[in-house]
Amino acid sequence: MQRVLSSQLAAHVGQRVRIAGWTHRRRVLKSVSFLIVRDRAGLAQVVVSTPGALDGFGEETVVGVVGTVIANPAAPGGVELTEPVIELLSEPVRELPVELFRPELGVTLPTLLDHAAVTLRHPSRQRVFELSAAAIRGFRRVLDAQGYTEVCTPKIVGSATESGASVFKVDYFGGTAYLAQSPQFYKQTMVGVFERVYEIGPVFRAEPHDTSRHLAEYVSLDVELGFIQDHREVMAVLRDVVAGMIEEAAGLGFELPVVPVEIPVLHFAEALKIAGADPGELDLAPAHERAIGEWGLREHGSDFVFVEGYPTLKRAFYTHPEPGQAPYSRGFDLLFRGLELVSGAQRLHKYADYVATLAERGEDVAPYESYLEVFRLGMPPHGGFAIGLERFVMQLIGATNIREVTLFPRDLHRVTP
Amino acid sequence: MQRVLSSQLAAHVGQRVRIAGWTHRRRVLKSVSFLIVRDRAGLAQVVVSTPGALDGFGEETVVGVVGTVIANPAAPGGVELTEPVIELLSEPVRELPVELFRPELGVTLPTLLDHAAVTLRHPSRQRVFELSAAAIRGFRRVLDAQGYTEVCTPKIVGSATESGASVFKVDYFGGTAYLAQSPQFYKQTMVGVFERVYEIGPVFRAEPHDTSRHLAEYVSLDVELGFIQDHREVMAVLRDVVAGMIEEAAGLGFELPVVPVEIPVLHFAEALKIAGADPGELDLAPAHERAIGEWGLREHGSDFVFVEGYPTLKRAFYTHPEPGQAPYSRGFDLLFRGLELVSGAQRLHKYADYVATLAERGEDVAPYESYLEVFRLGMPPHGGFAIGLERFVMQLIGATNIREVTLFPRDLHRVTP
Incomplete structure (x- = not known):
């Protein structure tokens, strides 16, 4: 399935599409979890109902997600993906030198430069x-x-x-x-x-x-x-x-x-x-x-x-x-x-x-x-x-x-x- | 006077204009001489009636020429400059390692590279x-x-x-x-x-x-x-x-x-x-x-x-x-x-x-x-x-x-x- 960028999702409401990008953030709540995927166009929210589905990999792991686009004014871009099938495209990332999901990086210059990648x-x-x-x-x-x-x-x-x-x-x-x-x-x-x-x-x-x-x-x-x-x-x-x-x-x-x-x-x-x-x-x-x-x-x-x-x-x-x-x-x-x-x-x-x-x-x-x-x-x-x-x-x-x-x-x- | 490029001369027939460029070639005949000026757009021909006017400088000397544009189907671009006033913009060039006016440079690779300038x-x-x-x-x-x-x-x-x-x-x-x-x-x-x-x-x-x-x-x-x-x-x-x-x-x-x-x-x-x-x-x-x-x-x-x-x-x-x-x-x-x-x-x-x-x-x-x-x-x-x-x-x-x-x-x- 052809990849769709996060910025294009709004044009696909009701359809099954595939996005791909980095695991920007996982938010595991009691009954539901959210996976925020970052691609070159921005962020996309994926709603995950299967318990434990986000346990096997950490932030920055590269994923492909096939899901159904639904409108949700509270989600980034006004849409989110539901009923997702998640595929890991990179090795699961376990440890990161910095936390990329925070609005500010808040690290010292040496850390910024040593871990530029x-x-x-x-x-x-x-x-x-x-x-x-x-x-x-x-x-x-x-x-x-x-x-x-x-x-x-x-x-x-x-x-x-x-x-x-x-x-x-x-x-x-x-x-x-x-x-x-x-x-x-x-x-x-x-x-x-x-x-x-x-x-x-x-x-x-x-x-x-x-x-x-x-x-x-x-x-x-x-x-x-x-x-x-x-x-x-x-x-x-x-x-x-x-x-x-x-x-x-x-x-x-x-x-x-x-x-x-x-x-x-x-x-x-x-x-x-x-x-x-x-x-x-x-x-x-x-x-x-x-x-x-x-x-x-x-x-x-x-x-x-x-x-x-x-x-x-x-x-x-x-x-x-x-x-x-x-x-x-x-x-x-x-x-x-x-x-x-x-x-x-x-x-x-x-x-x-x-x-x-x-x-x-x-x-x-x-x-x-x-x-x-x-x-x-x-x-x-x-x-x-x-x-x-x-x-x-x-x-x-x-x-x-x-x-x-x-x-x-x-x-x-x-x-x- | 604003400089005009050689390629723009045809639009100025009958006018006094100023061109500037390199002395591509001088051709001294009995009654008249020609100065070919090269600029980034091409070549322009200048008709010189004053005897000796082209004696003081050699090819590649940079010149500014104010002259009157006239149509001449035999000249490059169909026009030429007459009644020129020539000003030297560089020192007069006396000796050149190569002859640039020839259709082919015809030099060896070392000469080509040693004198790249x-x-x-x-x-x-x-x-x-x-x-x-x-x-x-x-x-x-x-x-x-x-x-x-x-x-x-x-x-x-x-x-x-x-x-x-x-x-x-x-x-x-x-x-x-x-x-x-x-x-x-x-x-x-x-x-x-x-x-x-x-x-x-x-x-x-x-x-x-x-x-x-x-x-x-x-x-x-x-x-x-x-x-x-x-x-x-x-x-x-x-x-x-x-x-x-x-x-x-x-x-x-x-x-x-x-x-x-x-x-x-x-x-x-x-x-x-x-x-x-x-x-x-x-x-x-x-x-x-x-x-x-x-x-x-x-x-x-x-x-x-x-x-x-x-x-x-x-x-x-x-x-x-x-x-x-x-x-x-x-x-x-x-x-x-x-x-x-x-x-x-x-x-x-x-x-x-x-x-x-x-x-x-x-x-x-x-x-x-x-x-x-x-x-x-x-x-x-x-x-x-x-x-x-x-x-x-x-x-x-x-x-x-x-x-x-x-x-x-x-x-x-x-x-x-």
Whole structure:
């Protein structure tokens, strides 16, 4: 018999149907018992009259149930299954590390992560990762509609291009290679091919930070586009992308922010003023960012604020300076409720500028040679941004630890499960 | 002035417009010169009357051109730009490792790969990676429509689960970790959460194969689904996915195969017979696969043939045996024109079966413990498959070397660019 999902039962009142799912909860009363079955669509109630029928297996055992659908306004979805024939589809589960039927999991972070295989089944956990999936879907939808091409660039790289200290080493057929910290140069190179590209993939950071906001491996949503006038065009794309990511997540039960059509933009110098910071500061401290977040809400009713013009020296060396306006650059951050959500910039696109910038910073050109070749071969003005998926989701739903929004997090202390 | 794409010029006859792109070709004649500009939409012809105007820069230099659009049936797209004002948007390019304006690149594989940053710009190269992007798009479209959830699982893992010899070691904060050879156990685990999942991501193989079909890193398109009756349901999903991937690639100028609504299915034993092989064989040799490919075309007019029931011993240990039909399993291959395109199977879903199978094979359970926990916690019957993106594209377009369909390939000898 074809399986019916719990959400489809109401359309089958009076019929014999088959459902299948996990034993979410057994409630054994004196004269009758209830079996709550969980499937990917929700919960279904099965009324069991045979004494002892639910004794042989515990919660999370996978069952198939053939039964008759009857209306019962008190049951989940307004229907329940009666006269059931229950078949075990998994081994009977005897012991569980957590109780999934409770409305809140109520376990410590280590338990949550050590037993991810089962804690992820809790509805409160499921919807976090449905949100992640929706965010990725929204990201792609917006970019596909604007003529972007998805690319897949290598994660094993031959040289450690962004500060050797924070890169993982790989034993590569007896030699040494590294795990890519970002697809930065590859996506720039691909602007030379497709003009507009995006990539969704893992990036790796060997930074020994033991904080609630750092992971050793995370998912980076990367965008790069060519033939721009300046970074403002990149910001416009980012605005549409973030709006699409949030739109796609509607209906999952989270309270989500509204992305204004025009996100307010502050120049870095102005941002310092608003935050009451020393005008000589070269970066924004967390307290400054919070003050700017408050300003955005107060003055523009916006949870989002763009800050542009960060001092060039505080940004990655490939950031394009603002011509004639030293020390400012064409780098920007998107703040969400006073926290950095996304960074982006117009990039340098001329080889001579790369060489000069590396020299100014006292960095050797040699390790970058293979990546920089492309800038001698005709690159248009371009820019882009990268969204850290887990950090995005974390901020969107106000999670306190990034590990709560990562399926199987990797950090200084954790490489399993 | 807003930029117009080459493909939009015909709508602007009589107007002054601005195009931008790469100097694809300069053709300097006695009285007039032509500048062919390449952008992401195609080529545009610019008529240059000023002598010497094209002398200062070479092919691949990025230019912006403001000009008047006039109709000329002899020009690409039926229009050309006259009275141009040319602006250089990149440094002038002087030397190129290849000539991109020729219809065929005509370079050796090492040149193609060493100079990928520029060879990828050739139209013949671009469309290969447009095909890759389309294939990924089709993969997602089909699965999204069938209620699958996209997941992102870690690529750094704590134990080498599928034969230690072929796994890359990572120096992980002073300890040893490994690069995931596949998301196999993670996607199975996630069936316990979402029932139907897919993942698109890199996988890593340290196999020292130096062949035209092996990469050290490739993109794996992974699918796993629960509550199946048997592997036939997995094969039905695979059929739809492959059809969607190919449909999405229409219009890129490749001659693409038709995926029949019902792909012919052969049992392994029958396949051996058709191939004229010894009935005691435990696997199909390349010559056998070719014979089966010919059979599919001859008997069913199909480029695709499913072979099911491969002997359990020759498949991964998590493959579900065909009950009561030893030595056969519920593992299958999809052959395309006589070559394996995709492998899949129903998997074991009971912990006891995993333990028994590992014991039979003389393998220790210990390194798998962390992954196998989930099978004690209620897992439904499930199965799935993995499509190697590069190998898929390679076979689809008949490329002779997998490196030709990989943006920046990684192999025994190559970890750059």
